[in-house]
Structure formats: C-alpha cells, structure tokens
Amino acid sequence: MTAVASPHAPVPRTESFVRVSPAGSPSFDLAYERRGSGEPVVLLHGIGHHWQAWEPVLSILAASHEVVAVDLPGFGASPQLPEGVSYELESVVPLLGEGLRALGLERPHVVGNSLGGLLALELALHGHARSVTALSPAGFWTQAERRYAYALLTGMRAGAKAIPDGLLRRLAGSAAGRAALTGTIYARPGRRSPEAVVAETHSMRAATGFAPVLAVGRRPGSVFDRDLPGMPVTIGWGAKDRLLLPRQGIRAKKTIPGARLVRLPGCGHVPMNDDPALVARLVLETARAA
Numbered sequence: 001m002t003a004v005a006s007p008h009a010p011v012p013r014t015e016s017f018v019r020v021s022p023a024g025s026p027s028f029d030l031a032y033e034r035r036g037s038g039e040p041v042v043l044l045h046g047i048g049h050h051w052q053a054w055e056p057v058l059s060i061l062a063a064s065h066e067v068v069a070v071d072l073p074g075f076g077a078s079p080q081l082p083e084g085v086s087y088e089l090e091s092v093v094p095l096l097g098e099g100l101r102a103l104g105l106e107r108p109h110v111v112g113n114s115l116g117g118l119l120a121l122e123l124a125l126h127g128h129a130r131s132v133t134a135l136s137p138a139g140f141w142t143q144a145e146r147r148y149a150y151a152l153l154t155g156m157r158a159g160a161k162a163i164p165d166g167l168l169r170r171l172a173g174s175a176a177g178r179a180a181l182t183g184t185i186y187a188r189p190g191r192r193s194p195e196a197v198v199a200e201t202h203s204m205r206a207a208t209g210f211a212p213v214l215a216v217g218r219r220p221g222s223v224f225d226r227d228l229p230g231m232p233v234t235i236g237w238g239a240k241d242r243l244l245l246p247r248q249g250i251r252a253k254k255t256i257p258g259a260r261l262v263r264l265p266g267c268g269h270v271p272m273n274d275d276p277a278l279v280a281r282l283v284l285e286t287a288r289a290a
Helices: 051-062 089-102 115-125 143-162 165-172 175-182 194-206 210-217 248-255 276-289
Strands: 016-020 028-035 040-044 066-070 109-113 131-135 233-238 260-264
Touching (some): 016 089, 028 051, 028 089, 040 051, 040 115, 051 194, 109 115, 109 276, 115 131, 115 233, 143 194, 143 210, 165 175, 165 194, 175 194, 233 248, 233 276, 248 260, 260 276
Parallel strands (some): 040 066, 040 109, 109 131, 131 233, 233 260
Antiparallel strands (some): 016 028, 028 066
C-alpha cells in the first residue's frame, strides 16, 4: 500500500537534555529546545503539555532572541523529579533556577503559560528573571475556581489515557475531532495540526508530573500573592479561556499593580496557537521594557 504524505510538518522531537546537579539535592534531567541568538527568552508550558506547545511562536521569537523552550520535570521528555524531591513551589523554583544556570542562562526573560506562568512569576520573585510574560497563569484562583479547573484537567487526563491510538488519530484528522479533543484549552482547535493534537494527547497521557503537581495545587499556598515592583510584567488572558476564567486576570493585576494586563481576543487557555503573532508581540514588548 502506498503511504499518503501528511500536508503538515511533523512535530519536532526533543533531542537536547541538560543534567542539573543542585547542591544538596539529587541530580535530574531537563529536556529542552534551543533556537536563535540574542538576549535569552525561556518558555515554560502548562500542566500536561510539552515544549512543543510553543512551536507557533518559537520561530518568531528566535528571529531576534535566543529562545529556550523547556519540558518541565515530569512532562514531555523530562523525567519526573527524583524520589523524595518535592513539587512544592519552594522546592521546584530553586531547582528551575539551577536548571537555568545549567543551560548557561543568566536572568533570562521568562514566558509561561498556566502552570508555567505561575512558575515564571515565582522565578522573577526569586531573582531569576529579567522580565515576565505570563499567559493565563495559575495561582490567581478562588478555591471554587481551582476545583473547577482541576475537574476539567482530570477529565482531560482520563480521556487521554483511555482513548485508543487508532481512534485518537481518526479524531485528530478532522476539525470537529480536534475540537472534541482540545476545545477545553484552545479557542480555535481546528488550527492545530492533527500531528500536534496526537502528540500533546500522548504528552498528557504520559505526564508523570501530573498527579504531584495537582496535589501541590490543592494546598493553601498554591496562590501567588506577592508584588513584583520594578519588574516588567505582562499578564495576558485569553478572552475565551474556559479553564482559568478571565476574571482571574483582574486579581492578578491587583496583586501586581505595575503589571500590564492584556485581554487576548479570540484566544483560549493556550493562546500560542490561537494567535501566535499576538503572543509573540507581547513577549517582545515586555522584553524591550526591561
């Protein structure tokens, strides 16, 4: 039988890993993608995702910056943190700081989505970032909003683990199927390629960091409640975010009064695919402000 070529570019695989060896803590590995040259920009994805979620904006940013997209520990190709190492923010943020140093990055511009947005803000709080662009960051929810988001995420994870690969590929092959699979996080799921939808479903299915991150988020300290005076911060929130509701952006602005709060029209929870040009512009404007 003759193979039929896909009209879409294949989803790139991770080929680069860095060994992080913090003092007094076990070593661990981070997978990453590195492109471009110039002032460094680090990209951090959300829970259950992988660095490839940034692919629509990566090339735009790499035209003027060195861009490093990281698979967080226990997601994508990065192994879970070693046994006994906590996923609490107080533990993970210093480890990520060590990861930046291992990558040769000194106070880069940090960009994050969802969980990655919260981590970007925490990295800035601890002196590891030059500027922050946070897209629908976690940590500005009420407990009811957190429970709602967790219910959706748990359902997505269960669906990813239950769906057979054959059915997954058939669904991903149509715009309606991609909407069924990813409509929770994208406002325009039909724009996502079938290959990308299959890859991110596999990533959600295999994410060993999923359960420990959710467990940490259930604790009272899972909110961000500190100002970042003097730090260029942009908070972008998709107007059609169904996971972390847009009103949480108002709380983020009250918490960080100097931040720029930007509504992202036509975008869902993961806006990098819904409007890559807009997201890239926000990142570049924030970096220039530093």
